[in-house]
Amino acid sequence: MSLSMDGVLKATGCFFLFCWSYSFLKGLQAVNYAAGYRPMFSPITLVGAMLPMTWWNLGLNWTWKHRKTAYFNQKYDIISMVPWLHGQPSYYTGSLEVAQQLLSNEGRLNKPRKLSSPFLLWGENVFSANHDDWKRHRRILAPAFNTKTYAMVLEQTRNIYRDMVESEGWEGKSAITIDSAAGLTLRTAFLVIVRCGFGMSLKWVTDDEENVGDTNVGHALKVVLDTTILRLLLPSWMYQLPIQKLRTIDQTWRSFAKFMRKSVQSRYEELAGNPQLLDTSDDVFTRLVSAIDGEGKNKLDMDEVIGNTFVLMFAGHETTAVTLAATLAYLALYPNEQQKAHSEIVSIISHRDPTLEDLPKLTHTLACFQEALRLYPAGQTLTRETAEDIHVKVSNPSASTMVLPKGSLMMIDMIGIHRNPRAFPVPDEFRPSRWYGISDPDVTMFGIGPRACIGRKFSQTEALTFLSLFLREWKVEPALQNGETFAQYEERVMSKAGHVGLSFGITKPIGLVLKRRA
Structure with missing residues (x-):
């Protein structure tokens, strides 16, 4: 007896409906039927990330776009x-309370390998490793972040600032309009990290930079950072298609990989010929390379050196740069806060260069940087996978204990945390005073618990040095369009945020007017 075509289609449809229903119910069971969102695609899948936000698809950037209404208008902790x-x-x-409970004991959590893949393209590293491997990476890196390093960060940031003023033709001008603050801060932060982190003597202008293939190292790194997600999503065969843009990306990645290996090999040979170089060099890169000849818990292989090099170049310049740009934008929009910072800076370093001893006194200036980082946390989401059943105390919608089963995927939404009115009253307002008297471990934008950012002080030293020099010399105002108010500028520019390379920040060009102070 043969089935009709209609019968076959109905049977197939019923089979798929059954499979879909079973899978969906298993998913609900996996999260203990907790209240939440039910989109067609997960926001962290290829399809969910690429499709636009609709009623049936949240999109990769949903935590920003729904920052005011997420978690059922902040009525649920999880x-x-x-x-x-x-x-x-x-x-x-x-x-914030749930995040602190989870991240205070990382032994119960794992970094999901699949979601750490953007940072694994070059090799295992301190960002992606778990447990004992993470301790090994951190043990090798930590000694390089010391007072001597921070003194070099201050000195090089000062030199780069002066190089910028001269190269951009600002000397002798009373007023300047810049189209994109991020263009300046990205270049500044990149030069700081390559000089202090990797001992490369690059200047503001690019003519004499070491080339990576047919382009300079700064541009090549930018291409790599901007296309990392694309590199993960597209299969390798697509780069062989006659599409010039894809072939250019592929060539840049290949050239950058060769450059990285060449740099590691060159520094390794220098160390082999002069072992005392490790004692006299201040940069992080030299310490990483020296670990190739280490033993046991103090050893890294070539891929791990390159992996850490890439992560530190990314984390060391892009995250600081986007936050510095946001800081300048907010100081332009909040002139009273800018005036407080300027008065503080002038009272401490009126007619001389800042020193390491001066920086801790710049409490309001640092608070401005931290508040901009709160509003645009460079690490948008922290991802963890539970290695065991974890009991978490929640306060909303009511006081109770939730059990996160072993193997659960936990997304710690740093935007949601830092825009949550229970932790940060009037969360959308720029209020640097929130951070007065707050100790470094409690500045949660750099991470929470033992895996908080290893480069926190590196970033803060760079930011304070740059801001103290910049604000001492220039008054910053928003570059308003015809008839535009401050509120309209804030809506037009500051409401547009998303991925900037692998970081998170303002995606709209930040136009500013600089007026030289008397």
């Missing part, structure tokens, strides 16, 4: 995300 077509069920939290 919600679930169960896609009904494609993607792994997960939990999200926008609660």
Whole structure:
């Protein structure tokens, strides 16, 4: 007896409906039926990330776009995300208290390998490693972040600032309009990290930079950072298609990989010929390379050296740069806060260069940088996977204890946390005073718990040095369009945020007017 075509289609449809229903119910069961969102695709899948935000797809940037209404208008500390077509069920939290409970004991958590893949393209590193491997990477890196390094960061930031003023033709001018603050801060932060982190003597102008293939190292790194997600998403065969843009990306990646290996090999040979170089060099790169000849817990292989090099170049310049740009924008919009910073700077370093001893006194200036980082946390989401059943105390919607089963995917939403009105009253307002008297471990934008950012003080030293020199010399104002108010500028520019390379920040060009102070 043969089935009709209609019968075959109905049977196939029923089979797929059954499979879909079973999978969806299993997903709900995996998150203990916790309240949450039910999109078609998980936001962290290829399809979910690439498709625009709609009622059936949240999109990769949903935590920013829904920052005011997420977690059912902040009424839930933890919600679930169960896609009904494609993607792994997960939990999200926008609660500082929940994040602190989870991240204070990293032994119960793992970094998900799949979601750490952008940082694994070059090799295992301190960002992606778990448990004992992470301790090994951190043990090798930590000694390089010391007072001597921070003194070099201050000196080089000062030199780069002066190089910028001269190269950009600002000397002798009373007023300047810049189209993109991020263009300046990205270049500044890049030069700081390559000089202090990797001992490369690059200047503001690019003519004499060492080339990577047919381009300079700064541009090559920017291409690599901007296309990392694309590199992960597209299969390798697509780069062989006759599409010039893809072939250029592929060539830049290949050239940059050769440059990285050449740099490691060159420094390794220098150390082999002069072992005392490790004692006299201040840069992080030399310490990384020296670990190739280490033993046991103090040893890294070539790929691990390159992996850490890439992560530190990314984390060391891009995250600081986007926050510095946001800081300048907010200081332009909040002239009273800018005046407080200027008065503080002038009272401490009126007619001389700042020193390491001066920086801790710049409490308001640092608070401005930290508040900009709160509003645009460079690390948008921290991802963890539970290695065991974890009991978490929640306060909302009611006081209770939630159990996160072993193997659960936990998304710690840093935007949601730092825009949560329970932790930060009037969260959308720029209020540097929030950070007065707050100790470094409690500045949560650099991470929470033992895996907080290893380069926190490096970044703060660079930011304070740059801001003290910049604000001492220039008054910053927003570059308003015809008839535009400050509020309209803030809506036009500051509301547009998303991925900047692998970091998170303002995506709209930040136009500023600089007026030389008397």
